[in-house]
Amino acid sequence: MGDVSVAAQARPVAIGPVTLRRHQVVGLFYIVLAAIMAVLAGGGVSAGASSTFDLNASGVAVQLPKLIVPSAGTAYVLSGLCAFVGAIQLVRGFGTRNGIAIGAVAFLAVAVFLVWAASGRSMNIVGVLQATVQRATPITLAGLSGVLCERAGVVNIAIEGMLLTGAFVAAVAGSAFGPWIGIAAAALSGGGLALVLAVLAIRYRVDQIIAGTIINIFALGITSFLSARVLTDVPELNNPDRLQPIAIPVLNDIPIVGPILFANNVFVYSMFILVGVLHFGLFHTRWGLRVRAVGEHPRAADTVGINVLGTRYRNVFLGGLIAGVGGASLVIGASGRFDREMTAGRGFIGLAAMIFGGWAPVGAFLASLVFGFADSLQARLSVLNVPIPSELLLMVPYLVTILVVAGLVGRARAPAADGRPYEKE
Amino acid sequence: MRLELRGISKRFPGVIANEGIDLVVEPGEVHALLGENGAGKSTLMNVLFGLYRPDEGEILVDDKPVEFHDSGDAIAAGIGMVHQHFMLVPVFTVTENVMLGHESARGPVGVLDHADARRRILEVSERHGLRVDPDALVEDLPVGVRQRVEIIKALYRRSEVLILDEPTAVLTPQEDEELFEIMRSLAKNGTSIIFITHKLNEVLEVADRITVLRRGKVVGQADPKTATREQLAAMMVGREVMLEVDKDDPNPGEPVLEISNLVVRDDRDQVAVNDVDLTVNGGEIVCVAGVQGNGQTELIEAITGLRAPESGTIRISGAEVSLDPRQVYLAGVGHIPEDRLEEGLVPGFSVADNLCLNSYFLPPYAKGLRMQRDVILSNATEEVRAYDVRTPSILQDVGNLSGGNQQKVIVAREFSRPLKLLVAAQPTRGLDVGSIEYIHKQIVRKRDDGSAVLIVSTELEEVLALADRVAVMFQGKIVAILSAADATPERLGLLMGGAHPEEASVEEIVAHVDEVVA
């Protein structure tokens, strides 16, 4: 199982300087994991049962045949592969390609899990992946918001509050003036809260985590208050039009990939574009170089004439705009109405995705996909009545994040001046 | 470019950092700004570089008054600065650091053009003989190369006046020489250099003109061709310096600290202390001399239990102590740490609490879990008086005291109990002359009481004044141990710079001195 694999894989590191070399411990772990998978999944399914994977999205013209595999046999083969990777790791290690090995083991573990879960059932894998992308969208937008702020050196834990406010404003403005105005208003509301954060953190040098907490409390209070006081009386203000998916011709018809990537709504497409634009901007343009310098060594940036505080204000505001759009995506792109506390911690998961993704837009996106996958998988499994508590899968993003910040899976390095107020001497 | 400062004054709350300073820097000259720590040199340069706004006075470039609102303005006017603490982003490459703020970029969104920047950097570095790899990450570069990157950064912006703030503080004597070579070559090509330092030899070696600052004012100018060290020193401190500490000959007793085959790794997991043997006897002062960053910090940390050694043994009075600061403390070791605000004191705690910072858990300060406030306060009252700590109250936050008084709090805490061994790292860094004399006197008194004393100092004058024996440390090894009589400044200088002990004989010194003079 995915979550457990990452957890235990890290254990050797936690032990610290042991006599066994580190890569050997990791290798041993992979082998033990393979054995566990073989016993639990291979032995846990009824003999002769097969797992069926449906590779077609609903309503697609070109139908692919279903992938039907014998459950036990496949589980054993995949576990064997995992053991093989472990053996190589044990004998000589993977050196610089260590990440690939971790990825392969994680993939095998997830695959074995899916084979076990789909044993005797049919699971629509494309449906799961479609949902993954949709569920990853607000998380990615939250993560991008975090990347923009923290790369400039401002810790933003108020993303949750910005999402919530964005969702509320999108519902009201979207109901009154249509979805596009709703999105714009949501973005501005996120930007407005971001400016409050920026003023508190930069001008008044309030501890940034405290400032973020205050904004979260405020956002929770004001949206709940207004939805109870206004939206219950005037339900017309909580009924915005939703943006429907737009299928991109031709690309949409590519089997498997098409329905997952090219039949989405505007939020998903803008998320794709934003990830690319921000990643390129941050690492290949003048703007990005300056932003990163401000987040790493503000005094150095100052001495070459870069406006440190201005950069921080601008980036935090941009981050707020994006978080506001993320909030709008929950309403105008998905549920079609605002509900109290509807963000349910997605802002914090976005923060986690940012860290897991190494403070880079593409990284944050990939991490969001992992979290979105865990989310959509648990939804699918509970529909299929698979005997595993959905809560365990829902814990995955949080547990993975803890492991990442503890440096147990890869080491994420935050911008050096992250969270520190800058003061001219 | 001709640069002139007229009547510059800059005040901070309670301090006049600069008062009516006049300074003229002619094109192509190396102008040394000499002064003690706190004389106002750095403030003046920050004014010149646009980081501070002067309260009074004006800056003239080629006789035209200019106003700098930030460092961008100063850079645009052709002024470049190499800060004492390098202004480089460690995770950026050399190219990225150099072009930051003056990027080579294309198109409306400003796509970075690394190739163009790299080409221009190589151009600058070849013209001035500043070798550097443009694609290296700055965090991987040694200190001397980072400094070169800083100089390239300034030249890349076409600086005509280059400010070097204490550039030799972190360099070895060899690197010093290379730097002076670069400075001379730059000056020959018309770049003016303002060279900030408090080291007399360097000034005499490289400067064309010397301006001496004291307490925020210009106290005089000197011509390096005619001035002597003694004259400059007198101008700098305001009276004849008496660096000689009044002390009797040592009366060494039994060995107290015995280190053998010690190997210690630093934070980056590099071997910082490499197979060191050292013995310090009761009743003598041993100074470890060396340029900063040659393993002294790690050596002290190992002795005081702050850093676990990789191998080797450390004995105190014959017994191996467990590697834990508390056990070391209980074994009778006093420690004046290198950085008083990072390690020696807790700002936010009162003077009284800081005076029992490492004994708070022992009777009579505590009984079991319960701290004995009365005892702590009466002890503090006594020590503040005994060690002449100037504080309005023992309840005063120690962070509000002056540096000298903060150091006295540490000295009071560490000296007010019987010590077998005293370990002091940079015990007088950044202090005024009065405090330095006081602390030196206390250290000698501790020696005379029979304690073994180990001092780490990068200040040659301090080493010469205090030591009964000198151990020179270079690249993690103790390369020589000299008696006080053998430890001449020239010889120590050579050893600190990595000369082989046999080479550093009298003949070599004479040759070296001749070379310098020539």
Added chain:
Amino acid sequence: MTEPTTPPPAAEPTAPPATAAPAQAPASAPPPGPATRLARVLGSLVVPILAIVSGLFIGALVIVFSDREIVGLLGRDPLAGLGAAVDSVSRAYGALLTGSIGDPGRIADALASGDARSFERAFRPISESLVRATPLIFAGLAVALGFRSGLFNIGAEGQLYLGAIFAVFVGFTLTGLPWFIHLPLTVLAGFLGGAVWGFIPGILKARTGAHEVIVTIMLNYVAYRLLDLLLKNQPFQRAGSANPISKIIEESAEMPQLIAGLRVTWWFPLALLTAAGVSWLLFHSTRGFEFRAVGLNPGAARYAGIRIGRTLVLTMMISGALAGLAGASVMIADEGTLTPGFSPGYGFDAIAIALLGRSRPLGVVAAAILFGILRAGATPMQAATQIPIDLVVVVQSFIVMFIAAPALVRTIYRIRTPRVSGTEVFSKGWGT
């Protein structure tokens, strides 16, 4: 400065050198006299009081501008609109106060008549406020203790969940025990549950440097899911119920009422006692000296022989345990049953309370009682005026903002800036 109730000098911002006696006679400087002490205490109350007033004022604005009738009236007839606004606000805050403190007339009558019924009715509001304040005191102490050691425990909410889970488990599993054994065991279970959840970020910070803010946020969500999971399964789920609700604790595990007829239990005095205990721990014990030294300057603490890692773990465990007690105090009362969302965010209010109380136990108690009053009064306010209870959350957020940014309050009210700043910066970013 030697009486036991006074925090030691290190905790108090001391007068700057410029205003104090000259330095000539260092050791003989007299301690500040009672008059200056009083002035200082009053001075330190200025910002909190202004923050509370400003928070309530903004709450009033929110009430007015979320009322369409009043807004419409203000447009047509400003004077009448203003009257309606003042009326609406005073009715809301009036209901809040009578709902949380009580009706003075009724209290006087009750005291005069001595009738048990009217006594109950008169004091019920205060009792409700104290019931609400109790978990807030525990959780506020948890966050404040963390702040003192330089740790930002955002995870009080999760630790509170674990405390509640452990306490309820012991409360319904053990049967047939006398109350004087069962009750302490239940309290202890809550303490341990929180300590376990605090241990995780503590050990991760000590061993790997993982920032406690991120780890505790994540553990909050893990705790929510864990509760969801437990309440749907045995042994927690109530027999015969399809809802996520736990079994009811045994009567022997219930905390007795403080005064018959009122909901406030002995948990409240226990919370006050705990505050005194935390105060002693922080300011009069060697452990507290270590906690504060690590919080203010870890480098110097290490130099002084204090084990940083152990101190961090211990602080997080005690902090978690205090939050666990908060959870237990909600559970082990008359309800005695665990449901999802049993906490209306006590753990987050706790952050606000620790800030408002300046991380001093006495301040925490005062701030917790204030928040308890706001929370307890909100429900009757909603019943009487249809103004949603969430108003108090908005008010709280502004109070904390003004507290956290004292410069903001000083700018608004044009107060002279004191030379020693009152708020400490707690977290150091998660850079390096």
